[in-house]
Amino acid sequence: MNYDCIVLGGGPSGLMAAIGAGEQGARVLLLDKGDKLGRKLAISGGGRCNVTNRRPIEEIIEHIPGNGRFLYSALSIFGNEDIIAFFQKLGIELKEEDHGRMFPVTDKAQSVVDALLTRLKELHVDIKTNCPVKTINYKDGKIDSVVSSSGEVFETASVVIAVGGKSVPHTGSTGDGYAWAKKAGHTITELFPTEVPLTSAEAYIKEKTLQGLALRDVALSVLNPKGKTLATHRMDMIFTHFGISGPAALRCSQFVVKAMKKWHMSEVVMVIDSVPDKKEEPLFQEVWASLKSNSKKSAKTILKGIVPERYLHFLLEKSDIEPSAQGAQIPQESVRELCKMLKGLRFKVNGTLPLEKAFVTGGGVSVKEVEPKTMASKKMEGLYFCGEILDIHGYTGGYNITSALVTGRLAGINAGMSARGQHD
Numbered sequence: 354m355n356y357d358c359i360v361l362g363g364g365p366s367g368l369m370a371a372i373g374a375g376e377q378g379a380r381v382l383l384l385d386k387g388d389k390l391g392r393k394l395a396i397s398g399g400g401r402c403n404v405t406n407r408r409p410i411e412e413i414i415e416h417i418p419g420n421g422r423f424l425y426s427a428l429s430i431f432g433n434e435d436i437i438a439f440f441q442k443l444g445i446e447l448k449e450e451d452h453g454r455m456f457p458v459t460d461k462a463q464s465v466v467d468a469l470l471t472r473l474k475e476l477h478v479d480i481k482t483n484c485p486v487k488t489i490n491y492k493d494g495k496i497d498s499v500v501s502s503s504g505e506v507f508e509t510a511s512v513v514i515a516v517g518g519k520s521v522p523h524t525g526s527t528g529d530g531y532a533w534a535k536k537a538g539h540t541i542t543e544l545f546p547t548e549v550p551l552t553s554a555e556a557y558i559k560e561k562t563l564q565g566l567a568l569r570d571v572a573l574s575v576l577n578p579k580g581k582t583l584a585t586h587r588m589d590m591i592f593t594h595f596g597i598s599g600p601a602a603l604r605c606s607q608f609v610v611k612a613m614k615k616w617h618m619s620e621v622v623m624v625i626d627s628v629p630d631k632k633e634e635p636l637f638q639e640v641w642a643s644l645k646s647n648s649k650k651s652a653k654t655i656l657k658g659i660v661p662e663r664y665l666h667f668l669l670e671k672s673d674i675e676p677s678a679q680g681a682q683i684p685q686e687s688v689r690e691l692c693k694m695l696k697g698l699r700f701k702v703n704g705t706l707p708l709e710k711a712f713v714t715g716g717g718v719s720v721k722e723v724e725p726k727t728m729a730s731k732k733m734e735g736l737y738f739c740g741e742i743l744d745i746h747g748y749t750g751g752y753n754i755t756s757a758l759v760t761g762r763l764a765g766i767n768a769g770m771s772a773r774g775q776h777d
C-alpha cells in the first residue's frame with residue numbers, strides 16, 4: 354500500500370507527528386523498531402513525565418539553550434498552552450509543580466503514552482512495531498520510499514524522521530536517523546552529551562566522602578580559564594560516587610562540555626555557593642557573632658542548619674576547624690575561610706558521563722536547513738524532521754518533550770497536508 358506519510362520513530366515527536374498527519378486525513382504509517390511505542394516517554398520525568406512547562410513562551414525559549422530561537426515560530430503556532438489543551442482533549446489533565454513544570458495528574462507517564470496511542474487508533478494510523486528502518490530512498494530530489502531492515506519497501510509521498518538522538522539507547526534511540534539526513538544532503542552538527550552528570554577526580558569525590566549528599570537551592574557555577582563565570586544555575590544538586598548530578602549540575606553540564614572543547618581543557622573549575630541569599634561579609638559577621646555569643650558550645654552545634662550537617666562538617670574540616678571545638682577557640686582566619694567556602698567551594702570536574710547516559714543529545718540535524726514554520730527539509734522534498742534528532746536541546750524541566758511535541762505536531766500536519774495536496 355502507498356502512504357501519504359510515513360513517520361519513523363514512535364517517541365513523543367513521532368506520535369505527535371502521526372496524529373498531526375492523521376488529522377489532515379492523510380494515510381499514515383508509523384514505524385518503530387521497538388516492540389512498544391513511547392519507551393523513553395514512559396520513563397521520562399522519573400516515570401511521571403514532565404510533559405511541558407507553563408512559563409511564558411519567551412522563557413521557554415530561554416530554557417532551550419540549544420537553538421531555542423529556532424522554535425519561536427513553531428511555539429507561536431502550537432505552544433505550551435496548546436499542548437496542555439491538546440492533552441486535556443485526550444482526557445489527560447496536567448498539573449503544575451515547581452518551576453512551572455507540568456505533569457499528568459495521574460503521576461503516570463504511561464497514561465500520557467496511552468492517550469497518544471488511543472488518538473492514533475481513532476485516526477486509523479497504521480502502526481508497525483519491531484520494524485527497524487534501514488534507510489530512506491530519495492529520487493529526483495524527492496522522497497521515494499522507506500526500507501526496513503528486513504527488506505520491506507514502503508512507498509510514500511512524505512517522511513517524518515522522528516528517531517530521536519543517541520541518549521539512553523535501550524529505549525530505541527541509537528542515532529540511526531543521522532545517516533538518512535546526511536544522505537538527503539543535511540549537515541549534522543557535532544553530537545555531545547547534555548543534561549548529563551559531571552565527573553570529578555577530586556580526592557573527596559574519589560574517596561566518596563560526600564556521596565549521596567544533596568544540597569538544596571544552591572548556586573552552581575562554571576568558570577572559564579580566566580576564572581570568569583560562564584553560567585550559574587540555582588537549583589538542587591547531589592554528590593555521587595563519580596562526581597555531581599541533580600538539576601543544577603545537569604544544567605551546567607553543557608557549559609562544561611563546551612568550555613573543555615573551546616579551550617582544550619582537561620579540567621573545568623566549578624563553584625558551589627551554598628548560601629546564595631547572603632553576601633560573604635554579612636555571613637561572616639553572623640557566623641562570627643554566633644560563635645562568640647555561644648562560646649562554650651561546639652562549632653558543629655552553633656552552626657547547625659546553615660547547610661546540611663555532612664556538608665558543614667566537610668567544610669569545617671577543610672577550614673581547619675575541629676567540629677567539636679568550642680566557639681571561643683576558633684580563630685578568625687578559620688572562620689573567614691569557612692565563610693569563603695560556604696559562599697564558594699571551588700572544585701574541578703574533568704568531563705561527563707558518556708552520551709548514552711545523558712538525558713539529552715546535543716547537536717544533530719542543523720536547524721539552518723529546516724523550515725522553522727513547517728519542519729520541512731530545505732534539501733529534500735517531502736522530508737520532515739522533529740524531536741531530538743534536530744540540533745535543539747533544552748534544560749530538564751519539560752523543555753525537551755515540549756520541543757518534541759511542538760516540532761512533531763508541525764512536521765506531521767505539514768507532511769500530511771503536502772502529501773494530500775499531491776494526491777487530491
Ligand SMILES: Cc1cc2nc3c(=O)[nH]c(=O)nc-3n(C[C@H](O)[C@H](O)[C@H](O)COP(=O)(O)OP(=O)(O)OC[C@H]3O[C@@H](n4cnc5c(N)ncnc54)[C@H](O)[C@@H]3O)c2cc1C
Binds near residue numbers: 517754
Ligand atoms: C530518563 C529520561 C527522562 C527524561 N525526562 C524528561 C522529562 O520529564 N521531560 C522532558 O521534557 N524531557 C525528558 N527527557 C528527554 C525526552 O524524553 C526526549 O528529549 C524525547 O523523548 C525525545 O523525543 P523523540 O521523539 O525525538 O525521540 P525518542 O523519544 O528517543 O523516540 C525515538 C523513537 O524512534 C525509534 N527508532 C529509533 N531508531 C529507529 C529505526 N531505525 N527504525 C524505527 N524506529 C526507530 C525508537 O525506538 C524510539 O521509539 C528525558 C530523557 C531521559 C533519557
